[in-house]
Amino acid sequence: xxxxxxxxxxxKKYKDLTAVNKVSLNVKAGExxxxxxxxxxxKSTLLRCVNRLERLNSGQIWIDDAEVTNPKSDIxxxxxxxxxxxxxxNLFPHLTALQNITLAPVSVLGLSKDETIEKGRRLLExxxxxxxxxxxxxxxxxxxxxxxxxxxxxxxxPKLMLFDEPTSxxxxxxxxxxxxxxxxxxKEGMTMMIVSHEMGFARNAAHTVVFMDNGEIIEKGSPxxxxxxxxxxxxxxxxxxxx
Amino acid sequence: MAQINExxxxxxxxxxxxxxxxxxxxxxxxxxLFTAWRIAFFGAIATLIALPLLKPDPFKDIILxxxxxxxxxxxxxxxxxxxxxxxxxxxxxxxxxxxxxxxMIATVYVEVVRGIPLLVQLFxxxxxxxxxxxxxxxxxxxxxxxxxxxxxIGEIFRAGILSVPxxxxxAALALGLSRSQAIRKVVLPQTVKIILPPLGNEFIALLKDSxxxxxxxxxxxxxxxxxxxxxxxxxxxxxxxxxxxxxIITLFLSRIIGIIEERMKTNAR
Numbered sequence: 001x002x003x004x005x006x007x008x009x010x011x012k013k014y015k016d017l018t019a020v021n022k023v024s025l026n027v028k029a030g031e032x033x034x035x036x037x038x039x040x041x042x043k044s045t046l047l048r049c050v051n052r053l054e055r056l057n058s059g060q061i062w063i064d065d066a067e068v069t070n071p072k073s074d075i076x077x078x079x080x081x082x083x084x085x086x087x088x089x090n091l092f093p094h095l096t097a098l099q100n101i102t103l104a105p106v107s108v109l110g111l112s113k114d115e116t117i118e119k120g121r122r123l124l125e126x127x128x129x130x131x132x133x134x135x136x137x138x139x140x141x142x143x144x145x146x147x148x149x150x151x152x153x154x155x156x157x158p159k160l161m162l163f164d165e166p167t168s169x170x171x172x173x174x175x176x177x178x179x180x181x182x183x184x185x186x187k188e189g190m191t192m193m194i195v196s197h198e199m200g201f202a203r204n205a206a207h208t209v210v211f212m213d214n215g216e217i218i219e220k221g222s223p224x225x226x227x228x229x230x231x232x233x234x235x236x237x238x239x240x241x242x243x
Numbered sequence: 244m245a246q247i248n249e250x251x252x253x254x255x256x257x258x259x260x261x262x263x264x265x266x267x268x269x270x271x272x273x274x275x276l277f278t279a280w281r282i283a284f285f286g287a288i289a290t291l292i293a294l295p296l297l298k299p300d301p302f303k304d305i306i307l308x309x310x311x312x313x314x315x316x317x318x319x320x321x322x323x324x325x326x327x328x329x330x331x332x333x334x335x336x337x338x339x340x341x342x343x344x345x346x347m348i349a350t351v352y353v354e355v356v357r358g359i360p361l362l363v364q365l366f367x368x369x370x371x372x373x374x375x376x377x378x379x380x381x382x383x384x385x386x387x388x389x390x391x392x393x394x395x396i397g398e399i400f401r402a403g404i405l406s407v408p409x410x411x412x413x414a415a416l417a418l419g420l421s422r423s424q425a426i427r428k429v430v431l432p433q434t435v436k437i438i439l440p441p442l443g444n445e446f447i448a449l450l451k452d453s454x455x456x457x458x459x460x461x462x463x464x465x466x467x468x469x470x471x472x473x474x475x476x477x478x479x480x481x482x483x484x485x486x487x488x489x490x491i492i493t494l495f496l497s498r499i500i501g502i503i504e505e506r507m508k509t510n511a512r
Contacts, residue, residue: 051417053413053416053417076419076420076421077419079416079417079418079419080418080419082417083417083418084414084417086410086413086414088408088410090408090410090411090413090414091414092411092414092415092429092433093433094432094433094436103418103420103428103429104415104418104419104420107420107424107428108418108419108420108424149414152418153417153418156418156419
């Protein structure tokens with residue numbers, strides 16, 4: 001499998017704070033990569049650099065043969081192919097669930113309304129919310145909103161999905177419904193980069209776990225490597241806190 | 244020390260101070276204000292009906308004389324609202340633009356306009372325009388009001404756009420929308436709801452300020468009153484009617500805005 005995402009010596013600074021420090025990471029097509037680490041470790045920042053919501057100070061990021069970090073690249077094209085799911089869902093509150101899903105396909109891809117509505121309904125079915133197509137975000141629970149947000153990202157048929165703490169804002173009883181949708185996606189072979197603390201889920205779904213601290217990758221390996229035999233002291237400490 | 248401040252702040256009541264040029268917007272939530280509105284509104288109407296009945300001379304003549312002025316006042320007001328919404332939207336977008344010259348022009352415009360009294364602006368535009376082109380008085384008045392209120396409404400648009408959470412723009416961009424698509428399809432529709440109440444206030448303020456155009460030989464409500472008084476010398480009576488008519492119009496408008504606000508609160512979309 002070829003590398004879908006290549007992060008090469010990525011550095012992101014905010015004034016005198018180095019949020020991401022010389023991070024290199026490759027993600028293969030179909031790979032599910034979990035990024036864990038204490039808050040402020042730079043994992044969300046790194047993820048947000050992958051679709052250039054944040055710009056790197058130095059280093060490169062590639063998605064297949066498109067260089068994200070090159071200012072000349074068509075960033076819109078790149079973002080179409082890299083779906084993102086946010087911690088706070090960020091659904092559009094003035095649009096219904098279905099309209100949230102169809103907005104981008106209609107206005108970015110220029111697809112016909114009928115076509116996208118058809119597709120939108122299929123996606124709603126896929127995330128188990130067929131009966132909610134006319135609901136507005138405020139009428140939906142957090143878990144439902146996040147599932148709609150996933151469907152919204154999938155509507156662009158991305159080849160990569162970025163999840164930025166997708167379950168952190170959810171009540172515990174709603175976490176599972178979102179993880180189930182993500183699990184299905186992983187099974188279907190979607191390339192996924194997930195920033196999350198759902199260790200149980202990481203064990204089941206991840207191919208690779210990356211531990212970050214202070215803007216650096218401390219350790220990387222299979223879930224069993226990281227969770228059962230962490231080599232680095234900092235990884236051990238972190239896992240003790242969280243498990 | 245920081246902790247003490249924290250506590251102090253928590254102990255203080257949360258107050259939002261809203262001051263604007265418009266009338267207070269009566270909502271059903273504020274009983275006193277709503278009652279006050281009723282007293283003022285129905286009192287004004289009753290007085291306006293009673294006066295010509297009790298004292299037909301000169302009140303009946305005044306009331307027959309000023310409707311032209313009311314129409315002119317409405318004309319100036321609505322056209323100025325229409326154009327200042329356009330100018331305001333462009334100004335608001337300019338103020339948040341990342342293109343430096345655009346941002347600068349918009350900001351300087353707002354600063355300059357807000358620093359000059361409307362009456363002075365009106366005089367200036369009226370005579371400055373007259374120097375180069377001949378435009379009808381009413382056109383000059385509408386241009387003047389638009390330039391002034393475009394700046395204020397621009398600030399409302401700007402604040403409204405900025406109050407939409409950053410995540411909305413990010414989510415739109417992450418889906419592949421361009422910045423301008425994101426603003427048009429995601430940010431502005433949400434802005435409209437937020438800015439409707441302050442906009443309504445601004446409209447009422449504009450209606451009241453439209454009385455200033457009477458200085459420019461525009462025969463609005465105030466000027467019609469003055470014209471009547473200057474021939475009959477019934478100053479007291481003429482201005483009483485003028486004041487009552489303004490009061491009725493602004494109170495009526497403020498109630499309509501209050502109703503719209505209540506609707507938006509119960510039906511959050």
